[in-house]
Structures are given as structure tokens and as C-alpha cells.
Amino acid sequence: MAASTLTEVARLAGVSPATASRVLNGSARKPGKDIADRVRQAAESLGYVPNAQAQGLAKSSSGLIGLIVHDIADPYFAAIARGVQEAAREQRKMVLLATTGGGPAEEREAVAAFAARRADSIVIAGSRSCREEDHDGNTALAAELDRYCRNGGQVAVVGHPVVGATAPEGYHVLRVPNRELADRLATELAGSWDGDFVIVGGPEGLLTSDDRVNGFQEGLARAGRRPAEVLRSAFNRSGGYEAGLELAARIKAGRSAEGAADPKLCIFAVNDVMAIGAAAALRSEGLRIPRDAAIAGFDDIETLRDFRPALSTVRLPLEDIGRLATRATGRGPAAGDAAEDAAPAGIAGEVTLRRSTETAA
Amino acid sequence: MAASTLTEVARLAGVSPATASRVLNGSARKPGKDIADRVRQAAESLGYVPNAQAQGLAKSSSGLIGLIVHDIADPYFAAIARGVQEAAREQRKMVLLATTGGGPAEEREAVAAFAARRADSIVIAGSRSCREEDHDGNTALAAELDRYCRNGGQVAVVGHPVVGATAPEGYHVLRVPNRELADRLATELAGSWDGDFVIVGGPEGLLTSDDRVNGFQEGLARAGRRPAEVLRSAFNRSGGYEAGLELAARIKAGRSAEGAADPKLCIFAVNDVMAIGAAAALRSEGLRIPRDAAIAGFDDIETLRDFRPALSTVRLPLEDIGRLATRATGRGPAAGDAAEDAAPAGIAGEVTLRRSTETAA
DNA sequence: GCTAATTGGGAAAGCGCATTCCCACTGCTT
DNA sequence: AAGCAGTGGGAATGCGCTTTCCCAATTAGC
Structure with missing residues (x-):
């Protein structure tokens, strides 16, 4: 598309393009008032719209922040995106959105774009994923990020470093204490739950899931409880649903074999949408939460607010995560250090026990 | 940020920039194989990353699609965004995301950017809003869009034209049959519900809300039912919650005054998140759905899947809406016409009655 | 072998803008 | 009156790329 140019504005105002630029963009050199008025009037009458591409080319700065999510309609990513948007607005920058299916190969393409x-x-x-099938993708992504950072770009990764990345200048990792928080959740649940625990995890090698699984196991161990069995499933609602169907069958089988005295199962799903899927599966099998089994999730996504029964979870400040990640990349090394130093204090979650893990007293 | 340039690639390969561009970007003019190999190798060894800004400047096409939503974390907008993303990917374009609070003045800023x-x-x-307080914003937005289209840009607006817009070349409206669908919902509800209806609407002057309110009233009229009272509230979850509190008080007051024989209230909230908010309010007041009141929403947002009781609603194909809107702007007038001709057939919703409006037989 | 047509590479120009440096003018001081 | 310093406007340059047109070389046809 085309529009009026700065050169046309300058010509109409009878000045040079340099002067017109000074008037409209500000400069150490201040054009005289008469000239400035003429330029502004010319721009107005021509409906001048600056060309940000040309500005970016001339200034070597695009004013763009790229955001990579797996699925923008997932409440987890949507909340982070909202935080990124807010921080971008503070910096007067615009957000370029890339939705990938989740693999590092696709993420590499987005980074290249x-x-x-x-x-x-x-x-x-x-x-992040360290699964064997993602090895090549991780290598390519790490190389692309390395090049991007060496060329002066800033990167913030939420949770874990990209597998194989070399942490060049400009590369920031916003650590999320998934492990510690899952540990704490297990500790609190073990304090009130008599029955067995089972973990519904994502695919092994998916680092967020692994952290949450391992943290929960550590919490159980410290509470003197035996390790929970881990069911592996897709890291989304339908993965939770499938695991939930299997668990429902077990609960029913266990009940018919041993009667009502059997301690109930407490299910920890490593993210809320998986927990929601598992709950839906239990319900579809006629089971009630927490009467027949308890369920806890992780993230405290916004839509959980209207989920019934109220789900126990670990609350993560998702918008803050998006905001802090963006700010970490916003002003060069100083800001990067600030966000990384702040991460232990800045990204704090909390265990939130709700009705889904209530025990009948 | 900086990177290797096409000029450097050309120099290393010993050819002109024009030839290097031909090799890397394709052209009617085909460079010889030896030269092409040399260029590709030079690009590889230099880690050449094209500069899309420079390309856009030279080609007068940026490859960007701007998307304006009110809140990216709202499931309605997130679903539309997902559709836009998919269609953008088909066109090999990237999505620039602008989140506004909802007012046309902010939308104008986004359009300008x-x-x-x-x-x-x-x-x-x-x-769209035709409220008095948004008059100036609408005027400014319409003018900005007019200029954008006159300069060759393409616009697709979901639902209604921008108030005051002149429908220039390149301006498309993707009509959403809100009114007809709300009418149909009312008709179906009136067929089974004996009690009174009440509508929880957004602010008067918000066109989507008005369409849904009016359509529902028309359906009631045609079914021989008296018009529903309309409560006006914010067009979001908390607006629904507030209206729900008021309705809960009424239901309780009506029950104590007239006993159990009073026909129950059926609440139509003009979007799902408002319905969810109203339901939450009723629940917080000890009321049960559909035992004490029925509730229906509109949109069938994805997260409704796990809402209990299952909410009656009108299903809109939100992702399709995003996809079609994007395609409407994708290939010039012909594609635009196709999408607008297709709208009556392409954007079809359906009434989905679920447990939230079930009557005890 | 000669001529005409085709093909491919390079030089030049320009997309729209920001910045730097040169020059001219003005005001102040000696 | 002359010289110096400060200020502001313009010309020139360049950011990285694409496309067009000119020219030279090669190929094909007679």
C-alpha cells in the first residue's frame, strides 16, 4: 500500500526532507516556528502517514516484539500474551504473533521470520522439550537464536533455556519455579490426603512437565509418602481426558474389588487444562470430585474461576510472566539483569487448595 | 539489530546484488547454475538473513496483517485470533496484534500504527458502538480507515461496519447473523420454557449486544410471549455477575412472596462470559441452575465445554470468522466479494440447548 | 559464415526515511 | 567594522533491497 511521503510534505511546505523530519519527529536541531507550522500543516493536509518500514531501515530499529506461543486460544498462552502486550505498549512497540504447534522446528521458523x-x-x-525426536529442531532453534542474538537481538525464554542454546549476550531466561511449587503442592496435599497419589504428566522430556512431576514426587517423598505413579499423556486437555478415562476405570475396578473403605486417589495433573480434561473424563464415567477422587492442576488459568468443583492448583502470575519477559528484553543488559535477578522474587507462585481436593472431614 | 546484507552476499559470490536477489528470491530471469551455487553458498556462509523491512520498502508490500481485539485473553477473541493466524499462515503473512480496551479511539490508534x-x-x-460517548472516536476511526483503504489497504470488520465508515474500495464487512440467531434461540426456549424471560445485555449502543437483545425479543414476540425485561451491564463476565446478583435477589424475593408455584426465570445473557458471570452470581447466592433459574448465553466459546451445568448457547464458528475475515482481505476485490457473498452461508451459527435451560418434565 | 533472436549479468534508479556535515546568517564582543 | 560563536536549513549519503533497462555473449536459423 502507498501513502503520502515525507518528501511530499517537505515539498509542499517548501523545506527540505531533513527539516520536515526534524519537525515531525523531533531533533536536537529545532526548526523555526514558521517553518514548523508550515510542515505540520502540509502533513495534515496531505494526510501524511509515516512509513515505519523506512524509519526502521534508516534507524536500524523496528519497534517490533516477536511472541511465540503454542496456541493463542489456550488460556495459559493468552494470559501471557496479554502481559506481553501490556509491556510492549509501555515500550511503544508492537507485538508480532507467531502460533506454533509446539515443536522447536516450527519455533525456529518463527524466529527466522x-x-x-x-x-x-x-x-x-x-x-522446552529435550525429547529425542526434537533434537534436530532444538539444534536448529538454538543456532537461529544464537545468530539472532549475535546480530543484536534480545530474547527472553519463559521457563527453561532452549536446549543447546549458548546463552549469548542478549539471551535471557525467565525461570519459573515449577519444581519447587509442585513440591509444595504435594507437601500440602500429603498433609490432608490419606489416599494414593497419581500424576498425569505430559510427554517425558517436556521440561515443564518433568519439573512439575519431579517436584511433586519430591514433596511426596519428604512427606514420607511413596512415589506416585506417573501416567504420560499429551500436554493438553485431551491428554488429560485420556488419562482420566484410564484412572476412572481403575477407580471403578478398585472400588468393586475392595469396597468403600479403599482410600481414594488424588490426581495431580501437571497443568490446569489437563486437570480439566481428567475431571471431565471422571465425570463422564459417573465419578464425582472430590467424592470419588481428588484432582489438582497447575497454572491457575483465568477460566478456572468458573470451573466446578473449584480446582486446587498452583497459581502462576501468567500475565506478570509475559510482562517481565518482555521487559527483560526491553532495555539492554541492565534490564536483562534486573529481570533475571528479580526472577526468584518476581515469579512467585502459590499453592491454592480448593474444593477439588477437599477431604470429607 | 544488524545482520549480513544481500550486498555482502553478492560481493562474496562475485556477482551483482541484482543477481544475488534473483538467486535467493526467484525471478523471471534465471541466473546460471554456477552463479546460483556460488550465491547460495555465500549466503549460507555469511548467515544471511533477509531484511523484510527493506524488502517491504522495495516491493511496497509488508506481508503484515493487523489484528485488533479488545482482550486477547477473552476466549471469544482468542478463538478469532487463532483463525486469523491460520489464514495468515496460508498467505505467508505475519499477524501484528493490537489489544485495545474496546473503544473506537483506541482502535483508531491501532489502525494508524x-x-x-x-x-x-x-x-x-x-x-461496534454507536453510543454518544464514542461518537468522536467513531468519526476518527472511520476517517483513519478511509485513508487506509484509499492508500490501498484492505480492511475486514467482524459483525458491523464501523460507524460512519464510507465503505471504500477494500473495505469488507463480515456479517454475523446475531439477530437471527438470537431470535431463533428465543423461539426454541419459548417452546419449552413456561416462565418469564429476562435479558442481560451489554451497554445500549453496543451493536452486537443490541442485535442479540432485539433478536431475542423478536423471537419471544413471534412465540406469543411478552417482551423480556432487559438489564444493561458491562459486556464482560463481571457485568454478567452484577446483573446476576440483582436477578438472584429478585428470584429470592419473588420466591418468598409467592411460594414455589411461581414460574421460574430464564435468563438470556448476550454473550457466554456474561452468562458465566450471571451463573456464578446465582450460585454465590445459593441458587441452582436450572432448578431455580435457567441461563443461556451466546458464542459457544471453547472453554464453555467444561462449564457446568452445560450452558445453552448459540454456537458461532469463531475460528471460521477469523479465517474468513482474513481471507476477505487477502487477494483483492474478488476475494472480498467471495467472502461477503459467502457470509450468509459461511457464517452460520446454531442454537444449542443444553442442561442450563432444561425444564423438569 | 552471417544475421537475428534470446538469454543472462550488471549498472542504475528508487522505495521513504534519518542523520551528518557544510554553509549561511545573525548576534555579540572587541 | 571585523571576527567569532551559535543556530538553523539544505544537500548529500546511506540504510537493504527490488526491478528495469542496457549491453554483451551465445545460440539458432538460414
């Missing part, structure tokens, strides 16, 4: 657009910074929000 | 970036097209997803 952002690099082509000379995005000033990139925020990567999805979980 | 997209215009500065020479976005090839813009999709505006939020509801």
Missing part, C-alpha cells in the same frame, strides 16, 4: 523483520526482541513462551 | 507499518490488511474483531 522475526529476524527477517528485524524484531527488536523475541519472547518464547512455550515449554 | 498498522498503517505506518504498511500492513497489507487489517482485521477488526471487536463490537
Whole structure:
């Protein structure tokens, strides 16, 4: 698309393009008032719209922040995106959105596209995977990020470093204390729950899931409880649903074999949408929460607010995560250090026990 | 940020930049194989990343689609965004995201920012408002869009035209049959519900809300039912919650005054998140759905899947809406016409009655 | 072998803008 | 009156790329 140019404004105002630029963009050199008025009037009458591409080319700064999520309609990513948007607005920058399926190969493509657009910074929000099948993708992604950072770009990764990444200048990791919080959740649940625990985890090798699984096991161990069995499933609602169907069958089988005295199962799903899926599966099998089994999740996504029964979970400040990640990339090394130093204090979650894990007293 | 340039690649390969561009980008003119190999190798060894800003400047096409939503974390907008993302990917374009609070003045700013970036097209997803306080904002937004389209940009607005817009070349409206569908919902509810209806609407003057209110009233009229009272509230969950509190008080007052024989209230909230808010309010007041009152919403947002009781609603294909809007702007007038001709057939919703409006037989 | 047509590479120009440096003018001081 | 310093406007340059047109070389046809 085309529009009026600065050169046309300058010609109409009878000045040079340099002067017109000074008037409209500000400069150490201040054009005289008469000239400035003429320029402004010319811009107004021509309906001048600056060309940000040309500005970016001339200034070597695009004013763009690239954001990579796995699925923008997932409440977890949507909340992070909202935080990124807010922080971007503070910096007067715009957000370029890339939705990938979750694999590092697709993320590499997104990073390359952002690099082509000379995005000033990139925020990567999805979980890291160290599965064998993602090895090549991780290597390619790490190389692409290395190049991007060496060329002056800033990157913030939420949760874990990209597997194989070399942490060049401009590369920030916003640590999320998944392990510690899952440990704490287990501790609190073990304090009130007599029955067995089972964990519904994502695919092994998905680092966020692994952290949460391992943290929960550690909490159980410290509470003198035996390790929970881990069911592996897709890291989404339908993964939770499938695991939930299996658990429902077990609960029913266990009940018919041993009667009502059997201690109930407490299910920890490593994210809320998985917990929601598992709950839906139990319900579809005629089971009630927490009467027949308890369920806890992780994240405290916004839509959980209207979920019944109220789900016990670990609350993560998702918007803050998006905001802090963006700010970490916003002003160069000083800001990067600030966000990383702040992470232990800045990204704090909390265990929130609700009705889904209530024990009948 | 900086990176290797095409000029450097050309120099290393010993050819002109024009030839290097031909090799890397394709052209009618085909460079010889030896030269092409040399260029590709030079690009590889230099880690050449094209500069999309420079490309956009030279080609007068940015490859950007601007998307304006009110809140990316609202499931309605997140679903539309997902559709836009998919269609953008088909067109090999990237999505620039602007989240506004909902007012046309903010939307104008977003449009201006997209215009500065020479976005090839813009999709505006939020509801239109013809309230008096938005008059100036609407005028400014319409003018900005007019200029954008006159400069060659493409716009797709979901639902209604921007108030005051002149429908220039390149301006598309993706009509959503809110009124007809709300009418149909009322008709179906009136067929089974004996009690009174009440509508929880957004602010008067918000066109999507008004359409749904009016359509529902028309359905009631045609079914021989008296008009529903309309409670006006904010067009979000908390607006629904507030209206729900008021209705809960009424239900309780009506029950104590007239006993159990009073026909129950059926609440139609003009979007799902408002319905969810109203339901939460009723529940907080000890009321049960559908035992004490029925509730229906509109949109069938994805997260409704796990809401209990299952909410009656009108299902809109939100992702399709995002996809079609994006495609409407994708290939010039012909595609635009196709989407607008297709709208009556393409954007079809359906009434979905679920447990929240079930009557005890 | 000669001529005409085709093909491919390079030089030049320009997309729209920001910045730097040169020059001219003005005001102040000696 | 002359010289110096400060200020503001313009010309020139360049950011990285694409496309067009000119020219030279090669190929094909007679």
C-alpha cells in the first residue's frame, strides 16, 4: 500500500526532507516556528502517514516484539500474551504473533521470520522439550537464536533455556519455579490426603512437565509418602481426558474389588487444562470430585474461576510472566539483569487448595 | 539489530546484488547454475538473513496483517485470533496484534500504527458502538480507515461496519447473523420454557449486544410471549455477575412472596462470559441452575465445554470468522466479494440447548 | 559464415526515511 | 567594522533491497 511521503510534505511546505523530519519527529536541531507550522500543516493536509518500514531501515530499529506461543486460544498462552502486550505498549512497540504447534522446528521458523523483520526482541513462551525426536529442531532453534542474538537481538525464554542454546549476550531466561511449587503442592496435599497419589504428566522430556512431576514426587517423598505413579499423556486437555478415562476405570475396578473403605486417589495433573480434561473424563464415567477422587492442576488459568468443583492448583502470575519477559528484553543488559535477578522474587507462585481436593472431614 | 546484507552476499559470490536477489528470491530471469551455487553458498556462509523491512520498502508490500481485539485473553477473541493466524499462515503473512480496551479511539490508534507499518490488511474483531460517548472516536476511526483503504489497504470488520465508515474500495464487512440467531434461540426456549424471560445485555449502543437483545425479543414476540425485561451491564463476565446478583435477589424475593408455584426465570445473557458471570452470581447466592433459574448465553466459546451445568448457547464458528475475515482481505476485490457473498452461508451459527435451560418434565 | 533472436549479468534508479556535515546568517564582543 | 560563536536549513549519503533497462555473449536459423 502507498501513502503520502515525507518528501511530499517537505515539498509542499517548501523545506527540505531533513527539516520536515526534524519537525515531525523531533531533533536536537529545532526548526523555526514558521517553518514548523508550515510542515505540520502540509502533513495534515496531505494526510501524511509515516512509513515505519523506512524509519526502521534508516534507524536500524523496528519497534517490533516477536511472541511465540503454542496456541493463542489456550488460556495459559493468552494470559501471557496479554502481559506481553501490556509491556510492549509501555515500550511503544508492537507485538508480532507467531502460533506454533509446539515443536522447536516450527519455533525456529518463527524466529527466522522475526529476524527477517528485524524484531527488536523475541519472547518464547512455550515449554522446552529435550525429547529425542526434537533434537534436530532444538539444534536448529538454538543456532537461529544464537545468530539472532549475535546480530543484536534480545530474547527472553519463559521457563527453561532452549536446549543447546549458548546463552549469548542478549539471551535471557525467565525461570519459573515449577519444581519447587509442585513440591509444595504435594507437601500440602500429603498433609490432608490419606489416599494414593497419581500424576498425569505430559510427554517425558517436556521440561515443564518433568519439573512439575519431579517436584511433586519430591514433596511426596519428604512427606514420607511413596512415589506416585506417573501416567504420560499429551500436554493438553485431551491428554488429560485420556488419562482420566484410564484412572476412572481403575477407580471403578478398585472400588468393586475392595469396597468403600479403599482410600481414594488424588490426581495431580501437571497443568490446569489437563486437570480439566481428567475431571471431565471422571465425570463422564459417573465419578464425582472430590467424592470419588481428588484432582489438582497447575497454572491457575483465568477460566478456572468458573470451573466446578473449584480446582486446587498452583497459581502462576501468567500475565506478570509475559510482562517481565518482555521487559527483560526491553532495555539492554541492565534490564536483562534486573529481570533475571528479580526472577526468584518476581515469579512467585502459590499453592491454592480448593474444593477439588477437599477431604470429607 | 544488524545482520549480513544481500550486498555482502553478492560481493562474496562475485556477482551483482541484482543477481544475488534473483538467486535467493526467484525471478523471471534465471541466473546460471554456477552463479546460483556460488550465491547460495555465500549466503549460507555469511548467515544471511533477509531484511523484510527493506524488502517491504522495495516491493511496497509488508506481508503484515493487523489484528485488533479488545482482550486477547477473552476466549471469544482468542478463538478469532487463532483463525486469523491460520489464514495468515496460508498467505505467508505475519499477524501484528493490537489489544485495545474496546473503544473506537483506541482502535483508531491501532489502525494508524498498522498503517505506518504498511500492513497489507487489517482485521477488526471487536463490537461496534454507536453510543454518544464514542461518537468522536467513531468519526476518527472511520476517517483513519478511509485513508487506509484509499492508500490501498484492505480492511475486514467482524459483525458491523464501523460507524460512519464510507465503505471504500477494500473495505469488507463480515456479517454475523446475531439477530437471527438470537431470535431463533428465543423461539426454541419459548417452546419449552413456561416462565418469564429476562435479558442481560451489554451497554445500549453496543451493536452486537443490541442485535442479540432485539433478536431475542423478536423471537419471544413471534412465540406469543411478552417482551423480556432487559438489564444493561458491562459486556464482560463481571457485568454478567452484577446483573446476576440483582436477578438472584429478585428470584429470592419473588420466591418468598409467592411460594414455589411461581414460574421460574430464564435468563438470556448476550454473550457466554456474561452468562458465566450471571451463573456464578446465582450460585454465590445459593441458587441452582436450572432448578431455580435457567441461563443461556451466546458464542459457544471453547472453554464453555467444561462449564457446568452445560450452558445453552448459540454456537458461532469463531475460528471460521477469523479465517474468513482474513481471507476477505487477502487477494483483492474478488476475494472480498467471495467472502461477503459467502457470509450468509459461511457464517452460520446454531442454537444449542443444553442442561442450563432444561425444564423438569 | 552471417544475421537475428534470446538469454543472462550488471549498472542504475528508487522505495521513504534519518542523520551528518557544510554553509549561511545573525548576534555579540572587541 | 571585523571576527567569532551559535543556530538553523539544505544537500548529500546511506540504510537493504527490488526491478528495469542496457549491453554483451551465445545460440539458432538460414
